[in-house]
Amino acid sequence: MKRYLTSVLIPGSLLLILVSCGTLRQQGYSRLDEGTKYFIPVYDTGFDKSLYNVRIIFGEKVFSGLAVIKYMPVNRSYRLALLSEAGLRLFEAEFTSAGDAKVNFITDFLDKKAVVKKLSSDFALLFSDISKNGNKIFLKKDDTESYVVRVKKKGKKDYFYSPAMQGPEKIEERGFPFGRTTVLLSDYLNNAPQEIVFKHKMLKFEIGFTKINYKEWN
Amino acid sequence: MHKILLFILCVFAVSYGIAQPDGFTKVADTSYIRQKVNEMALKTNSINTEFVQEKNLTFLDEKIISKGILLYKKPDMLRLEYTSPYTYLLILNNGNLLIKSEGSEIKVDLESSKMFNEINDLIINSVQGKILNMPNLSTEFYESDNFFFIQLHPEQEELRKYIETIELFINKNDYTVSDFKVIELSGDYTLIKFINKKINEEIPDERFDTR
Secondary structure, eight states, X not given: OHHHIIIIIHHXXXXXXXXXXXXXXXXXXXXXXXXXXXOOOSSOTTOOEEEEEEEEEETTEEEEEEEEEEEETTTTEEEEEEEOTTSOEEEEEEEETTSOEEEEEEOGGGOOHHHHHHHHHHHHHHHOOTTSTTOEXXXXXXXXXXXXXXXXXXXXXXXXXXXXXXXXXXXXXXETTTEEEEEEEEXXXXXXXXXXXXXXXXXXXXXXXXXXXXXXXX | OHHHHHHHHHHHHHHHHHTSOTTOEEOSOOHHXXXXXXXXXXXXXXXXXXXXXXXXXXXXXXXXXXEEEEEEETTTEEEEEEEESSOEEEEEETTEEEEEETTEEEEEEGGGOHHHXXXXXXXXXXXXXXXXXXXXXXXXXXXXXXXXXXEEEEOSHHHHXXXXXXXXXXETTTOOEEEEEEEETTSOEXXXXXXXXXXXXXXXXXXXXXX
């Protein structure tokens, strides 16, 4: 009896719960074929580079610095570097529109597997182009002309669009082991958001980007 | 085979030569430079200078230029303030560190932080020119008509993880540091040029308040 419980009944019940949840989550979404609709990415065509102030809150500690984001036309990729205000490089990685990340440098005190993974996956959300790259895309619209695009590739990601915005206003990613990550994006100008905030449901870890009005680059 | 080896050696010799700026020659006896810089450091009670910082990232085709003001007062008070294109303030005073940036303020007791303490020593010693006396840095000296050019190579493993070379330009007129350049292992570098330098001007202690 015990063997029946552990080998059949419990896994079977768990499977049923999972399938039910999955079905519920798909409610209101309709499948879109790739290429049938264009969804504006966070950094749209024409973006070259931006300089941001960065504020990182980790537990009770607050850090500040700068971020440089540059589109690399040769590789069709994006480079992101985190620097201290005095110029010391802390993190640098390259991201593709397919959502891949390659970390080129991370400073010694940040070089922990979990930190590298979290920073890479968070920042990769900014550079994914969901209209391309063979994603499974589901669309949900509401009465206000706003809509949610659900992408299934390397986990589940929701992109929230409103008609007034020149790009997604929110991105949500659910993933193991860090739980839900929410990215809030606002004040789009010249194909890039002026404000970006990363929040993490299970971690007291927040990253905020505020664009610096650096006239030499504008 | 010998020709190939000779060619490789020549390429390295040329590469090595590039590290030395044009118009500079190597200084064999460096004791008088060290002495002059130390004398100037002893005579310097305060420094009030503007600075321009150039950050070069290898993947960028343009440098990031920031500007600010640096104040130093003996024995260990420092105010480093970036004013453009972002605001950032760092004050070191009597073992305390205050950092203010967009929306955040950090206070650190340097006694409890080895890393900040080392950074404190590096900044204060660089401003004063005392960096030449710091241990664990091998040095090479060059000179032109108006400047000494000094390359410092970290020998300490901790520092070598971040920094390839530190370069200083010291003005022969006043034996103070005019340019300070930190070159990282990747080739990225930060160059700080000190301009409109005022030595031994009165600076109120309030400018170094960390409370």
